[in-house]
Amino acid sequence: MIAVRPERPKAIAILFALLAIAPFFLPNRYYVYIFNRGFANALAVIGLVILFGMGGQISLGHIAFFTLGAYTSAIFAVRLGWPPAAAVLAGVAFASIWGAFLSVPAFKLSGPFLSICTVAFGEVVRLLTINLVSLTNGPYGFYGIPSLRLFGRRIGSEKAWYYLLWTLLVIAILAAARLKRSYIGRALAAIREDETAAEVMGINVRAMKTLAFVCAAFCAGLAGALYAHMSGFLSPESFTGEQSFSLFSMTVVGGQESVLGGVAAGVALTLLPELMRFLQEYYIMIFSLIVLLIVLLPFESIMERAKMWAAGLAREGGKVPWGRCSK
Amino acid sequence: MGAVLEVRGLSKSFGGIVALRDVSLEAEEGEVLAIIGPNGSGKTTLLNVITGVYRPDGGGVRLGGEQLVGLSPAQICIKGVARTFQNIRLFKRLTVLDNVMIGQHHRFNAGTARILLASRRSRREEANFAREARELIAKVGLAGLEHAVAQSLPYAKQRLLEIARALAAAPKVLLLDEPAAGMNSEEIVQLEVLVRTLREEGLTVIMIEHVMDLVRGVADRVVVLNYGAKIAEGSFAEIEANPEVIEAYLGKGAGPCSA
Numbered sequence: 001m002i003a004v005r006p007e008r009p010k011a012i013a014i015l016f017a018l019l020a021i022a023p024f025f026l027p028n029r030y031y032v033y034i035f036n037r038g039f040a041n042a043l044a045v046i047g048l049v050i051l052f053g054m055g056g057q058i059s060l061g062h063i064a065f066f067t068l069g070a071y072t073s074a075i076f077a078v079r080l081g082w083p084p085a086a087a088v089l090a091g092v093a094f095a096s097i098w099g100a101f102l103s104v105p106a107f108k109l110s111g112p113f114l115s116i117c118t119v120a121f122g123e124v125v126r127l128l129t130i131n132l133v134s135l136t137n138g139p140y141g142f143y144g145i146p147s148l149r150l151f152g153r154r155i156g157s158e159k160a161w162y163y164l165l166w167t168l169l170v171i172a173i174l175a176a177a178r179l180k181r182s183y184i185g186r187a188l189a190a191i192r193e194d195e196t197a198a199e200v201m202g203i204n205v206r207a208m209k210t211l212a213f214v215c216a217a218f219c220a221g222l223a224g225a226l227y228a229h230m231s232g233f234l235s236p237e238s239f240t241g242e243q244s245f246s247l248f249s250m251t252v253v254g255g256q257e258s259v260l261g262g263v264a265a266g267v268a269l270t271l272l273p274e275l276m277r278f279l280q281e282y283y284i285m286i287f288s289l290i291v292l293l294i295v296l297l298p299f300e301s302i303m304e305r306a307k308m309w310a311a312g313l314a315r316e317g318g319k320v321p322w323g324r325c326s327k
Numbered sequence: 328m329g330a331v332l333e334v335r336g337l338s339k340s341f342g343g344i345v346a347l348r349d350v351s352l353e354a355e356e357g358e359v360l361a362i363i364g365p366n367g368s369g370k371t372t373l374l375n376v377i378t379g380v381y382r383p384d385g386g387g388v389r390l391g392g393e394q395l396v397g398l399s400p401a402q403i404c405i406k407g408v409a410r411t412f413q414n415i416r417l418f419k420r421l422t423v424l425d426n427v428m429i430g431q432h433h434r435f436n437a438g439t440a441r442i443l444l445a446s447r448r449s450r451r452e453e454a455n456f457a458r459e460a461r462e463l464i465a466k467v468g469l470a471g472l473e474h475a476v477a478q479s480l481p482y483a484k485q486r487l488l489e490i491a492r493a494l495a496a497a498p499k500v501l502l503l504d505e506p507a508a509g510m511n512s513e514e515i516v517q518l519e520v521l522v523r524t525l526r527e528e529g530l531t532v533i534m535i536e537h538v539m540d541l542v543r544g545v546a547d548r549v550v551v552l553n554y555g556a557k558i559a560e561g562s563f564a565e566i567e568a569n570p571e572v573i574e575a576y577l578g579k580g581a582g583p584c585s586a
Contacts, residue, residue, distance in 0.1 A: 046495040175443045182442040182453065183428065184419075190429045195416040200378055202404035202433035202496055211439070 012260065016170060023162050033160040034051055034274050035267070036230060039165035042266030045250045046172050046197055046259060047117075047219030048065040052248070053211040053256035056192025057106050058115040061122020062220055063243040069095040069221030070228040070239070071129055071136055074145045079135070084148045084229050091219060091225035099217020103210040110195075120218045121246050129236040141235035161230050168226075169263065172219060176259045179215070194227070253294050331356045331404050331531045332377070332408070332500045339369075339555075340377055344401050346372040347383070348556040354500060359522060359532045361546035363539075363566075369555040370535045371413055378471055379403040390499065405433045406520040407499035411506060413535070419478035421470060423488055426477050427460040430495025460495060466524075467491040468517060483514040490521070500531045507538040520546045551575065553583035 023032050044066055047256050073091030076082040082090065128135045136142055142182030148155040148164070155164055167200045179185050187208050190198035199205050228234055250269050272290070276283045330353035339347040346369045354360045362370050375381045377388050379400040388395040395403050409430070418534050435456065437449035464473055467487040474479065477488060486506055493501055503522075506517045515538060522545045525532055536542050542549060542563060549566045551559040552574040559566055566572055 144523065148511065163537060178442055178445055179439075182449070183432055184439065184442060187432050189421055189425065190418050190432075191533050194416050196380065196400075197412070197416040199400045199428070200404060200410060201430055201492065202401050204408075204431070239516075251380050255493055280457075 001074040010166075019166060019261060022089075023159050031274075032162050035166055036158060036161050037168050038160075038267035038270035040227045040230070041247065041270050042263040043165070043169055043172055043223040043248065044220040044247055045067045045224075045254065045266035046169075047175050047216035047260040047285045048247055048251040049254070049257065049259050050176055050188070050219070051216035052251055053258070053262070054180060054188065054192065055188040057212055057243075058111070058210060059102075059118045059213075059216060060115045060248055061118040061120070061125070061241070062216070062240050062242050062247045063241070064125035065099060065217040065220035066224035066243070066247075067125050067239040068098055068217075068226070069127060069224030070234055071142065071224075073225035074142050074228045074234055075135055076097075077146055078142070080142060081137040084146050087152060088148070088222070088225040088229065091228070092221045095221025095224065096214050096218045099215075099221075100210050100212040103213035103216070106209045106213065107206050119241065119244075121201075126236060126239060126241070129239065136234075136236075139236060141233055142228075143233055145228050145232045145234065146227070147232065155229075160287045164267065165226065165230075172260055173263060180257075180259065182211070184208070184211065249291050253291060273326055328354065330354060332533070333389040334373075335375065335387045335389070337373070337376060337388065338416050339372055339381060340384055346556050347376065348554070349386070350552070350555070350557050351386075352550050352557065352560070354533050355547075356531055357526060357529045358547040359526050359534060359545050361542045361549045361563075362533065362535045363542060363549060364552035367529060367554075368552040368575075370552055371504055372555075373552070374410060374504055374533075377403075378408060380581065401433075404496055404498075405516075409493035409496040409498035409500075410502035411486070411493050411504055411582070413504040414507065415482075415485050415489060417477040417485055417492070418490060420476060422474050423464060423480070424457070424460055424473040424474055426488055427463055427491050427495045428456060429461065431494040431497075453534060460491075463491045463494055465489075466494075467521060478558050481487065483510045486510065487521070488520070494525075498530070501520060501525065503510060503532065503534040503536075505535055505537060507536060507541050509536075515541055522573065528548045 026032050026035070044062065046309055047065075048059065048062055051059055069091040071091075072094040073087040074082075074089070076090045077084050102118065102121055106114055109117055130138050132138070134146035148165070155161055161226070187198065187203045190203055191203065191205055191208055195205060246269070250265040251262050253269065254263070255267035256262075273283060276286060279286055332354040334350060334352045337347050337350045338345075350369070350373060352360070352362075362373065364370055372381065376383045377395070379395065379398055379402070383396060390406055390408060393406065395406065395408070398406070399541060418429060421429070432548075435452060437446070437452050441449040461473060464470060467490050469484060469487055469491065472484070477485065480488060486509070490501075490503065490506065504524075505516055508516065519541055522532060522534070526545070534546070536540075541567045546563055549559075549561065549563050550557060550573050551569075558575060559572050561569070
């Protein structure tokens with residue numbers, strides 16, 4: 001019989017300590033910026049882990065929430081002159097509200113039907129960013145978004161952003177992990193496994209789906225709003241369906257249910273293209289191949305694999321058996 | 328002692344097929360009521376209507392005087408009716424403990440904010456419910472399997488786990504849909520002891536069952552359904568001798584003395 005072991009807090013603490021000092025060892029500011037992009041993506045992926053991994057609800061238009069958070073925050077800061085921090089909150093709130101709306105189709109739809117619906121939502125948001133020129137400046141892009149100010153200090157440098165995003169990411173990981181181990185996390189898992197049985201066991205399925213969508217939209221919206229102020233410039237071209245699939249594949253590569261796995265995959269799959277620049281136009285091919293291999297090969301996920309490795313090392317003195325992790 | 332669960336004139340059709348025809352029955356507090364009947368006689372449909380999975384075409388279901396028809400399955404569970412399924416519907420990939428704790432879902436109070444902050448109250452609540460869940464797991468005879476994945480359990484143990492999950496909802500009425508199906512005689516005895524214990528604790532149990540030894544052993548009263556209608560009601564001995572029941576099971580011309 002298979003038992004489920006708790007995660008290892010010590011190894012995780014060491015990993016995050018390493019990440020905390022990483023900026024001092026990175027060759028230049030550009031790499032710090034790429035890490036920041038990775039952290040922002042990881043934040044959005046945490047939302048997808050909650051929605052898809054825990055709750056089994058598919059969102060293939062997830063970049064839409066990122067976009068909503070980014071543009072709303074930018075519009076509030078630039079057009080209405082709100083302080084950036086307040087604008088970020090507005091962006092997050094707006095994205096979350098749309099998350100709640102998008103949970104309504106999920107009451108009736110599931111699987112491929114729900115994914116088509118979310119793809120459509122993603123496209124609608126993308127087309128709005130292009131066509132609402134008076135608000136978003138359309139295809140010309142949104143310029144001059146002020147950087148964030150927190151506690152009277154301007155978050156200007158890449159390093160400052162690194163630590164801000166890193167802190168938020170750690171908080172989000174803790175929050176998501178707590179949610180997962182709570183009765184809410186169990187209810188989401190129940191809905192994923194058997195919706196009718198969940199309902200019969202006294203779970204308000206609709207409320208839980210709305211909660212999951214709001215959490216997902218909150219995370220993506222926050223990531224988007226921060227991204228807007230970090231990069232200072234938004235273009236509809238950066239928020240395409242491709243980005244949605246990218247976030248989704250990060251979630252799947254990370255093992256769907258695993259918060260840390262999702263974060264690791266989010267950061268890694270953002271860094272990977274940068275590290276593969278030398279491949280030039282072949283990079284997308286190699287990159288896709290790597291993602292495909294990770295998903296299709298015997299490994300169920302990065303985390304599962306790593307756990308197996310650790311267990312195998314301890315047990316068999318270094319031998320790791322090939323083949324699908326037994327579940 | 329009054330009726331805890333009262334079913335009045337319940338009807339349900341699927342297209343042209345009448346699954347339930349004006350069925351009425353009562354379950355007294357602390358009794359074990361068995362519902363028997365040939366395949367397709369409407370037993371599971373009755374359970375599905377009581378638990379709100381199907382909406383009846385007519386009639387009512389009252390729990391302690393309160394109307395259940397029109398409520399969602401979740402609301403009905405929260406009011407105090409928990410069930411198991413004929414074709415086991417556990418949360419397969421989750422652990423035994425998680426399955427049982429999902430049954431406790433509606434009894435949790437901590438809000439989302441408390442969970443995210445891991446407040447002392449929410450941690451204490453989680454610990455208390457986990458302890459209770461372990462007790463329930465031990466009670467149905469699955470002690471030591473708390474962290475086993477549900478689908479890795481043998482069939483009979485999965486059935487017991489479903490009972491533990493239903494009990495975790497702290498119901499007033501427990502509905503069991505063929506709990507002994509697929510169990511060997513030893514496991515059926517274990518189940519019989521469990522159902523007796525539950526009755527002694529004052530729980531009302533409504534049990535659909537084909538295994539007559541179990542029905543004889545634990546049922547205070549038996550209701551017989553055939554073609555969606557109630558054809559008999561009484562003690563096991565009365566039912567056993569009822570010519571209409573014998574006809575339903577064995578066909579016309581059969582009787583206790585024939586054959």
